[in-house]
Amino acid sequence: MLDIRIGLLGASGYTGAEIVRLVANHPHFGVTLMTADRKAGQSMDSVFPHLTAQKLPRLISIKDADFSTVDAVFCCLPHGTTQEIIKRLPTSLNIVDLSADFRLRDISEYEEWYGQPHKAVELQKEVVYGLTELLRDDIKKALLVANPGCYPTSVQLPLVPLLKANLIKHDNIIIDAKSGDTGAKEANLYSEIAEGISSYGVTRHRHVPEIEQGLSDVAQSKVTVSFTPHLMPMIRGMQSTIYVEMAPGVRTQDLYQQLKSSYEVLLLLNKTIATTRDVIRSLSTDGTRRGRY
Ligand SMILES: NC(=O)C1=CN([C@@H]2O[C@H](COP(=O)(O)OP(=O)(O)OC[C@H]3O[C@@H](n4cnc5c(N)ncnc54)[C@H](OP(=O)(O)O)[C@@H]3O)[C@@H](O)[C@H]2O)C=CC1
Ligand SMILES: CC(=O)N[C@@H](CCC(=O)OP(=O)(O)O)C(=O)O
CATH class of the missing domain: 3.40.50.720 (NAD(P)-binding Rossmann-like Domain)
Structure with a gap:
């Protein structure tokens, strides 16, 4: 039953x-x-x-x-x-x-x-x-x-703990995001995606209002972001590189400590940086995944 x-x-x-x-x-x-x-x-x-x-x-x-x-x-x-x-x-x-x-x-x-x-x-x-x-x-x-969008998830998870702790400013947040192509509904022929990177939705991607809605809720004031997504020649995975201005007196180490205490994730600073492939590998060995794609 x-x-x-x-x-x-x-x-x-x-x-x-x-x-x-x-x-x-x-x-x-x-x-x-x-x-x-x-x-x-x-x-x-x-x-x-x-x-x-x-x-x-x-x-x-x-x-x-x-x-x-x-x-x-x-x-x-x-x-x-x-x-x-x-x-x-x-x-x-x-x-x-x-x-x-x-x-x-x-x-x-x-x-x-x-x-x-x-x-x-x-x-x-x-x-x-x-x-x-x-x-x-x-x-x-x-x-x-x-369920949140893919890019909004990759952006909100790291930024929410930093905003909650008032460690970063609410403007000048720049998000440079890359996605695998299972998320793409068009142009998903191998010949269109392989051996090239393309930006799209520049200045106007539908995930911007979703990201700003989520971050503004947490910050309790309007948060604005600059966001550019890119389609990568990989099947799945996502990486968002996010640039922020720190609040006065805050050091990089403070951001690191805040993120470290917020999540059990692979979080590395000044050491080896995890790749999207490492994430897939870590998921495929935790006993819950059968097959990678
Ligand atoms: N792919 C991704 O990385 C992510 C996608 N999403 C979202 O999840 C949703 C599904 O995405 P995804 O799985 O990639 O989509 P797919 O195009 O791969 O699959 C869509 C599914 O819906 C069915 N379908 C399509 N049109 C209709 C219709 N008019 N009536 C009933 N069923 C229909 C399809 O059936 P059939 O196969 O028979 O045509 C298929 O089962 C989307 O809204 C997407 O934005 C969210 C997060 C990540
Ligand atoms: C690479 C690519 O095209 N990605 C899609 C987002 C993936 C998706 O299907 O949409 P949700 O995450 O909103 O559900 C896009 O940019 O519109």
């Missing part, structure tokens, strides 16, 4: 496959429903052979889904599609949404940055922003969790 039955909407995508891998190996969770769009009707291991060992239901279309078979849903659908589908789900379900549809509290800001009207404004009041390290207790009680 499963403790918590999980449904996955958009299971046949990259994020869907990651959630399946985590849920299928979890002692209390089990996957009882998986949906796809074009791949509906296929088995999951025909789409992702690394999941062959898991006992998984067949991929079906959302219109054929029976939500009485699930207690909670991970929604791994494209931006914009999610809000229309979530609003039709039973209100008793706990939902974790991986898209950007519910991350921005201010609907007019959502509409400005995503260029479309929001179709489930009424659900926004249920939302808890899912940055676990910051809001763990709220997330436990939430009906609808908006």
Whole structure:
């Protein structure tokens, strides 16, 4: 008997496959429903052979889904599609949404940055922003969790403890970020990505308002950032190099100590710097990961 039955909407995508891998190996969770769009009707291991060992239901279309078979849903659908589908789900379900549809509290800001009207404004009041390290207790009680964007996670995790401790100034924060290409929805042909680096969204990337919203909440005043993302010739991983101005009297060592006491992470100063490959290696040896990509 499963403790918590999980449904996955958009299971046949990259994020869907990651959630399946985590849920299928979890002692209390089990996957009882998986949906796809074009791949509906296929088995999951025909789409992702690394999941062959898991006992998984067949991929079906959302219109054929029976939500009485699930207690909670991970929604791994494209931006914009999610809000229309979530609003039709039973209100008793706990939902974790991986898209950007519910991350921005201010609907007019959502509409400005995503260029479309929001179709489930009424659900926004249920939302808890899912940055676990910051809001763990709220997330436990939430009906609808908006999972943070990839770049906003990489930026907020290091900056939040520094802002909370008043160690850095609230302006002139410069973020030089690099992403692997599983995050990219376009230009993901090998011939477009290999042997080159490209910046994109320069001065206007949709993650800027999300980053500023999160940092301003913590700082309790408006925080602004300069942010430039880059697409790298690597499959997955992310690195954000962040430049800040320290508050008067603060030394680099103070920032280091604050971060060290905030997280159990690989944090090195003036020694070897961890690479994205080291992160993947450390995850693949902690016993929870099966397969790297
Ligand atoms: N990739 C990444 O690094 C990250 C992505 N995200 C977010 O998570 C969400 C999913 O991303 P990702 O997994 O990369 O996306 P993919 O494009 O890889 O997968 C999307 C999934 O949704 C299904 N789908 C597509 N259109 C529809 C539709 N109209 N109705 C129902 N199902 C549909 C697809 O089915 P089928 O395969 O059959 O077409 C597939 O299962 C996005 O909102 C993305 O921004 C968040 C963090 C990181
Ligand atoms: C490399 C690349 O194109 N990355 C995507 C972000 C990844 C993603 O899918 O979006 P969320 O993190 O918002 O869910 C982008 O810049 O829009």
